[in-house]
Amino acid sequence: PAWGRFGYLKQNLVDAVRATAAKYDLKIDISTDASDAIYGDSWYKFLASARYTIGAESGSSLLDRDGDITARVNAYLATHPDASFDDVERVCFPGIDGHLHLGVLGPRHLEACATRTYQILIRGDYNGLLKAGIHYIPVEPDLSDLDAVLSSLEDEKRRLQIVQNAFEDIVQPRKITYEAFVEKVLEKSFFPELLSLRTSI
8 A cells, every 4th residue: 555556556456356367267376475476587487387467557656755654554554454445545644645656667567578478457658668459458447347358368369469569569679678778868968979989788
């Protein structure tokens, strides 16, 4: 909850997919427990072994400048572990969620493009790079169409086309690399002549 309702979208999606996956005979391996985190090459192997992955834009709708909100949330949940998001908001950060929107493309999205893993994502902007219906299958933020999306996953032709689009449009052009980022910074800086001196990164 300390990330606001926008940050909480991922948890809502996880809960909903867990609750409905059996209806569509989907084998899932989903966890939001930090102890289940997969690191390094093992993560890429795991992602590449999956046909689908779920997610949302990275970001938050609540800014915790000094950690005070997180501390209040943790303290409240320690004594009220079954509290709803509305309860936590009312007690810990009333009236301030949603004053900003920090939604961005994250590294997990790029990794799924690279491993050709079909992304089922909460509809969003994704920095204008991932397009709904072209690079990922969108789910509305209120999850009202989740059943329809999960029931459509047997369309293998569409899955292959989506992952191929994502690979060709996002990965192959190499626009989202550290080198491309440095070039953009130099172009916008007062020293664009440094571009002619750069070496491959």
